Amino acid sequence: MTLLTIAIDWAFVIEKILLISAVLGVSLLIAMYETYGERKVAAWIQDRRGPNRAGPFGILQPLADGGKLFFKEEIIPATANRFLFILGPSIAMLAACLTSAVIPWGDVLTIAGRQISLQVADVNIGVLWIIAVLGMGVYGIMIGGWASNNKFSLLAACRGASQVISYELPMGLALIALFMISGSLSLKDIVEQQRDGVWFVLLQPLGFLIFLICAFAECNRTPFDLPEAENELNGGYHLEYSSMKLGFYLFAEYINMFISSALMATLYFGGYSFPFMDSLGLSPNMVTILGIIALFLKTFIFIFFFMWVRWTIPRFRYDQLMKLGWNVLIPLALLNMLVTGAVILYRQG
Amino acid sequence: MGIQQIIFIVLSAIAIAAALGVILSRNPVNSVLCMITCFVAIAGHYIMLNAQFLFVVHLIVYTGAIMVLFLFVLMMMNLNAEIEPQKRNWLKYAGAISGGALLLVLVAALRDASMPAIQSTSTEIGLVANLGKTLFTSYVVPFELSSVLFLSAMVGAVVIGKK
């Protein structure tokens, strides 16, 4: 009897497992504190103080919220499809976590002579992977809404799914213009190009605006939070959910917000690169660490922007949402693509 | 047995089990979900072939777009296992005969087909850059024609929306 002999570079596997755990852990932690941040920002904008009871400055509030969700009663409606009812939030959470794999969180760290890339997978289809995973996320919404066996959840699921699908189009078209400049789909390449040149937001202002609006719609954030318009449309696809399953849906949304903020920072604002990073004369590891901090700073600014918009702009009506997506953003994205192509051709010729 | 073979066997098993689930499941929504699982497993095979672009396009187009449409329609139709119409007998016979005929054709076709040995070195053709070069040199006319077709579909959707 022969044992399976599998040649695996164990150091590589351990490195990747550590990196994946770190990325997932940080995503979850940030998503947790996004809930706190959201409440704080909401409070400040409304001249209030926000949560300040649990721990100093209310810093333990997310733990209290999570604990509360865990102790709530788990309700699965009698007429619901039990398996799919549980599968729905799981898919939503899974899809939210999968996206973080292709984002380069930093440059290369050199530890004990070993070059460790701070990116889980540097694939040459990086951005497309994110779009594919966004498509997967739709299933979480649809399955959850359908399995609840409630007409309102089903309607909300259709609303949410068609919104996500509609806004994937202009998002993809806006990205195509970016790829025409970068010539690569790999997020690492895109960052490295911005490190040497200028940030792509300066070359693609319209593309960035379209991407930003689509990111709002994809994350189901205000002003496009129709999938869960709790006050006028009787809740969303998670109408029948309670306890931690509801928590998963809401949490997945916060992870999505974090990931899309990181993505915007990576694609349009130079990712982990920061001005004068190569002329400071610091050791490479130091530069890498500063780069990670720079990326997170940019990400946090975007997260704040998400919250800031949420507490400023009222929700769109559904027909306005669809009109904006199909009649405004898609033609604009096509125009942007055309202009970008023309400029590139002109500069080459 | 290398790790690649293990992954191949696992993916194939998932794909076949899911494909069986598509036709054996009585609930249409479960069928669609099995089909999605099958597609994801096949997408995994593309990765094994080092065809990352095909993998991700397969995910985006089939699982992300087409199956969502299927799911939309099925969820709206309120089909249940109980109200599934009774299949007529002649339909079963017709199915068996046509299936048998298809099998016959497949066997006849595969009997003569020569299977080239799989290259041990990984191919690079499925990567974005190589695929793009191929598309824009050898296949530029069909590629551009099909993209015009898609563009016209998109313009059509916008025009309908404007009405």
Added chain:
Amino acid sequence: MQTLTNRAQPVDRRPMTFWEKMYLPAIAKGMGITLSHIFKKKATVNYPEEKRPFSPVFRGLHVLNRDEEGRERCTACGLCAVACPAEAITMEAAERLPGEEHLYREEKYAARYEINMLRCIFCGFCEEACPKQAIYMTETFAPANYQRKGFIYGKDDLLIPDPKNPITVKK
């Protein structure tokens, strides 16, 4: 059309200009307003640590007063109950027995004195009606309770502690 006042504003029904239709400038303006609010003074008072000062005329929870020798002032005349528009006050009178002069100021006192805080509207008429200055309204308000009967305040709750012989009053 004739307007009743000259404050009426006609609605602007001109079609929106392209600038207005873009909606983005309006969003930017709104974002500016919300951003400015982040730095404004917070309206919230951190309640248990920080209390909002009451106005000097605030009418809160009632107390039954004692005189300078620590005797109950109330004589159960019932004028407060008559004055009460919400009929929240009930009382039972009793005669002072010999030897109880250090407890009650007059020959008659209230054996039972109850105010239903759920009925009370805190108008302060009882305070005004009292001829003996026995009932006063303080600057606190009724705390929450789990049951309705917890809101019926008896003499134990209302009477201020005797400064001469402090006895712990427990309900």
